[in-house]
Amino acid sequence: MGRPRRRTLSRRCVVDRPRLCAGRGYRALRGHSRRRRGRSRSSHHHDRRRARAFRRPAARARGDCALMLLSIDTSSRHGGIAICDADGTVIEARLWRSTANHTAQLMPAVAELLKAQDTRATDLDGVAVALGPGPFSALRVGVSAAKGLAMAAGFPIIGVDTLALEARPHLTPDGFTAAWLDAGRNEVAVGWFSGDGERIREDAIVAPEIALEQEPALPDGALIYCGEATHARRDAIKDFGDQRGDPSRPTVAAPWTPADRLWALAYVAAQRLHRKETDDLVSLQPYYLRMPTIGVSKRRDRVRQGRPSATSSQN
Template structure:
């Protein structure tokens, strides 16, 4: 699989990024850090039906052919079990068809990417839990984790963030009153592209921090 620049301009990196993990279906085309086209459509279901047409529209808007892409970035979770599988399947299929790398990006990392300073990305995991990860100037200072609210509050107090971002931000805001709270429920696909462009290619895998609620016959977890 090519890890270089298959487009006709050596040294130029063109990334298609997709996200279906959270409450939107989104895609962006980013060329050397410049967003050529981006679309974010809020939704809690229906990602599978919408993703391919959305990507086609974004590629057309960007004026870039699929065979000019250098890699595909895709969010791998935490988030909706069904949603993240939609994005992963699409990215892997496109990667194989175009013979370009697919790169996995954590949804918490993508949420934190646009913000500077000390940032905690937190997603409401329900059942009294949050998915949480801390960053300092874009560098992870903790691993992604699923924590009880009390434990998450202690983590916030320890890391003393300047920014709390994500659907779980409001749940932790009182611990750090000085922090800016951004209760966004989706990532910016351009941020996904930025992380994917900078990361060494490796096969994307889903990031499951908690066992799925759904069970197959016999009590087995879906895989």
Template sequence: MAILLHLETATTNCSVSISKDDEIVVLKENNAASYSHSEQLHVFIKEALKEASLSFSDLDAISISKGPGSYTGLRIGVSAAKGLCFSLDIPLISVPTLQSMAHQVQLKPDELVIPVLDARRMEVYSCIYGSDHKEVRETRAEIVNEESFADYVSDIKVYVVGSGAEKCRGVLQHPNFVFDESIVPSAKDMASIAFRKYKAGQFEDVAYFEPYYLKDFVLQQKKNKN
């Protein structure tokens, strides 16, 4: 049996879970707009281990939500995961943030899900997955307009989910689009993906792994009033 610790910090949801193989046994999370990851993440990790009656030495690997998402949130999560992997000498597994979101949607055959995270202005981070939750189209940062995802919606339902769904709702008019803004990245949805990678030995190089930012970080500077 593999005991895995999962960390999700790509958005406002600070989320930690522990799984035995692919079954979640503990979940600790708080979705606060204040981005309190730096204060809560390590507290949640310790609380999750305690609730599961486990210690750090019991962990077989750590999985981290790799992005895209918040620059600061991703840095905090990846730094914590890498530090633990170094100190415990255990593998690091990366889980695409949008893929774990897609796992929250139960699809009928041939249906699609498009997880979308809000970016700047009319831009979203998006990826398209099929009913088997395998990638149909790669992850992109794109500006939403009337033609977005038009090649993928016809006579099947296409679920647009995540923080960018509200932005898409006002633009995408095809009746087969179904929108759900309530879905957020969560560590509870990382277990099946991470365990599959664990069994396959698909690990990251702890020393060199970096989050998948998708876009360069832009520092917003205050305008000089003079």
């Protein structure tokens, strides 16, 4: 008879078995690992249940609480977001000045604002966005973010002309308002409005001195210059009014703060949402001052994609 065949273990078993069985049986060690994993998983689920239970009272059911509207403005280097109630009263806001196109500031500010209000994007009733005129990249950031939120959460979107927003805090029945926004190249975008917010002539992009010389022929009443672009040109506007010397048409350069435009956006959007005057998510587009300077031929004229007609009212 030959010698009995010797059973051998595979290389993997020879190496792994001593390590797994050291001091305790292999099955015992496996059971210990299972128990540890089981306790860890149970503890993890328990923590998640506690977190959900803590957040549940803050979840807002639609129709049970007051309206909440998010407003986004990236029309210039001064950007901001705000949450307002049904009356358009701002509850909380964030403002900043961007050196680029607001990409780094916008969505972190939205997340911070929602967290401060102890709410979620799905609890909002709508989103409003300033459509410009303004720089191409800056407007795209704000409008794209607003569209993304509206699409994901399923609430309506409202777009408002930025020149009308600049003019709104300064409208008066006894005069007219000229809103200025910086257009680059030492030019300004100008919109002229009557006391009820109606445009009285077509918007223009011109040098500031030409904008002053091209004042529309208006009846008696004060002409109020307002907007972000007038802030640094107050002296030139005052000098122009003094040179004209017409007491029946005084010229006033209104003070400006970054919050003016954002507060006006919240109020106008809340009123439009109450009247169910919302915009189409697909067709809504910004109102650019110019086409981007990279990748396309240089053109001097404006691109009017999202701008309302010259006779429309933003009240």
